[in-house]
Amino acid sequence: MKNSPVLILMLSAMLLLGACASGTNSNPTNTLPAPQVLVSADTQPATQPAPTETIPAATVTQSTPSTQTNPGIAIPEPENRTHYQLNLILNYYTQYAVVDETITWTNRSSQTFTELAVVVPPKYYPGSFSLRSLTDGSGSPISGWQEDGVRFTIPLLAPLAPGETTSLKFSYQLNLPAHEGTYGVSGRQTNLTHWYPYIPPYEEGKGWIIHPQQLENAMLVGEYMVTETSDFDVSLQLTDRQELIEVAASAPAEEKNGVRHYHLELARGFSFSVSDSYFEHEIVQDGVRIHSYVFMESQEAGKAVTEIAAQALKLFGELYYPYPREMLTIVAADFLHNMEMDGMVMISYGVFDFYNKTPKTNLTILTPHEISHQWFYSMVGNDQALEPWLDEALATYHEVLFYQRYHPDLVQWWWNNRVDGFAPKGYVNSDIYISGGYPAYRDAVYLRGAEFLQQLRDLIGDEAFFAALKDYALTNTYQIASREDFFAAVARHSQADLNPLLSKYFRN
Numbered sequence: 079m080k081n082s083p084v085l086i087l088m089l090s091a092m093l094l095l096g097a098c099a100s101g102t103n104s105n106p107t108n109t110l111p112a113p114q115v116l117v118s119a120d121t122q123p124a125t126q127p128a129p130t131e132t133i134p135a136a137t138v139t140q141s142t143p144s145t146q147t148n149p150g151i152a153i154p155e156p157e158n159r160t161h162y163q164l165n166l167i168l169n170y171y172t173q174y175a176v177v178d179e180t181i182t183w184t185n186r187s188s189q190t191f192t193e194l195a196v197v198v199p200p201k202y203y204p205g206s207f208s209l210r211s212l213t214d215g216s217g218s219p220i221s222g223w224q225e226d227g228v229r230f231t232i233p234l235l236a237p238l239a240p241g242e243t244t245s246l247k248f249s250y251q252l253n254l255p256a257h258e259g260t261y262g263v264s265g266r267q268t269n270l271t272h273w274y275p276y277i278p279p280y281e282e283g284k285g286w287i288i289h290p291q292q293l294e295n296a297m298l299v300g301e302y303m304v305t306e307t308s309d310f311d312v313s314l315q316l317t318d319r320q321e322l323i324e325v326a327a328s329a330p331a332e333e334k335n336g337v338r339h340y341h342l343e344l345a346r347g348f349s350f351s352v353s354d355s356y357f358e359h360e361i362v363q364d365g366v367r368i369h370s371y372v373f374m375e376s377q378e379a380g381k382a383v384t385e386i387a388a389q390a391l392k393l394f395g396e397l398y399y400p401y402p403r404e405m406l407t408i409v410a411a412d413f414l415h416n417m418e419m420d421g422m423v424m425i426s427y428g429v430f431d432f433y434n435k436t437p438k439t440n441l442t443i444l445t446p447h448e449i450s451h452q453w454f455y456s457m458v459g460n461d462q463a464l465e466p467w468l469d470e471a472l473a474t475y476h477e478v479l480f481y482q483r484y485h486p487d488l489v490q491w492w493w494n495n496r497v498d499g500f501a502p503k504g505y506v507n508s509d510i511y512i513s514g515g516y517p518a519y520r521d522a523v524y525l526r527g528a529e530f531l532q533q534l535r536d537l538i539g540d541e542a543f544f545a546a547l548k549d550y551a552l553t554n555t556y557q558i559a560s561r562e563d564f565f566a567a568v569a570r571h572s573q574a575d576l577n578p579l580l581s582k583y584f585r586n
Contacts, residue, residue, distance in 0.1 A: 153399075155344060160277060162180075162276070162310045163180040163182075164348070165179070166315070169317045170323055178247070180248075181245065181247075191237065192233065194231075194238075195286040197228055200261065203262070206255050208250060209248065211248075214244065264413060268350075268351070272303060276308075276347075278303075289303070292511050294516065295515055298516075305347055309342070309344065312340040314350065315336065324352070324354070324358065325350060326409045328421035328422045347419060349420070351411075357372055357374060359372075363392070364391070366404065367405040369405060371407070372410040379441060382441065384408065394450055397479070407422040408425065409423070410427050413427075416447075420456045423445075437481070437488055438488065447477050450473045450476035458557070459557060464510075465561055472531070475527070475532070477528075478532075497529065506522060507586075526583060530579070537574050538574045542572040547567075550563065553567060
């Protein structure tokens with residue numbers, strides 16, 4: 079069915095908070111953030127001519143990913159990484175949970191610590207988090223801890239020297255807020271992302287990497303949390319009518335005696351989405367289970383999204399390395415934006431509802447965007463508050479790469495609808511605290527970021543561009559990368575003078 083201008087405007091407003099996306103075609107051009115609008119063919123603004131280059135052939139031949147995150151390429155795994163043991167008891171219908179958590183943390187710095195910083199994201203929701211007890215690994219109570227918003231400063235019972243390991247044990251309850259987002263309860267689902275205390279990264283000379291949320295006009299601008307690569311062992315017990323409930327998660331479950339057990343290594347977080355209204359579909363692509371959870375009205379789109387995801391996994395696996403996990407979970411979000419997690423993505427129900435069975439749809443645009451974050455966010459980390467372009471500009475540009483590969487005749491359509499029609503302004507390296515809130519952030523980081531990447535590709539050529547992206551991915555997997563890391567990778571493959579381009583797109 080043809081999309082009317084009224085429906086287009088409605089969807090544009092609905093998806094204002096969208097997050098990620100990717101693309102493909104014979105020649106990439108700029109792209110837009112996940113929160114973009116679906117526009118029919120006869121409403122496209124006029125822009126530059128469609129590009130004609132093609133994505134280079136695959137440089138990785140392995141087709142079957144490992145069950146953990148070693149992608150078959152020699153990438154050193156971080157040693158002594160943090161381990162989270164989370165035992166969650168959830169009553170879906172009363173929106174109440176009890177959690178026992180153990181964090182095992184090794185001091186990988188050159189400093190001796192007498193206290194640790196812990197971030198408790200549920201504290202952003204008044205009354206949501208109630209601490210019942212806090213002890214060390216031996217069970218000795220810890221007192222004298224201080225609370226400052228979401229940051230807890232916890233004294234250690236003994237100094238922790240470099241190379242030494244300690245544990246913290248939390249027992250707490252969650253009263254889940256009525257909040258349509260990645261943490262909280264909506265009419266049709268309960269979402270648990272950033273639902274537990276975590277120890278933030280520590281940077282020598284700078285300290286703990288902790289940033290505040292940015293809200294403008296009651297709208298959250300970007301992501302603010304920075305997390306390091308860790309391991310997770312999680313259990314989930316549902317206490318009421320569990321036979322009616324389906325659980326989407328960052329990893330596959332093994333169920334024993336009514337308790338679901340999950341194990342996920344080399345990840346930045348662990349998420350759940352729980353509902354008694356899901357319809358499910360699964361396919362297997364190159365050994366990866368791609369599993370969708372959607373609402374009743376979106377069952378056909380729930381099947382389509384798995385096929386789009388399979389194409390995206392194949393493309394990004396060729397460009398970088400194969401998707402390294404056993405399963406990818408795709409969830410219809412009962413809210414109006416999109417979000418990436420480790421092993422899981424959430425795409426707004428509005429995107430599913432407006433699926434039109436053609437590539438000219440937000441489902442085709444946004445699914446690759448979110449999936450590309452499995453590489454650029456999950457595997458290759460970055461400071462999402464201060465340098466969000468390192469995942470969001472790349473994810474947006476991956477939209478056009480997707481269209482280049484699979485729908486080359488629609489590259490110009492994508493470009494018109496996702497970037498040019500917004501006439502974006504701003505510096506690519508803006509942070510989430512940019513003046514102007516989400517629209518300014520989107521234009522600068524997502525849209526101008528995609529323009530920058532296209533012009534970088536034009537300047538240095540396809541061979542150097544794709545070699546640099548792969549180099550950046552391989553070199554910084556499991557790390558928290560920076561702008562310097564990105565441009566160091568470019569410099570290893572091109573001697574082109576980037577100064578005019580940087581002056582155009584970057585502040586300082």
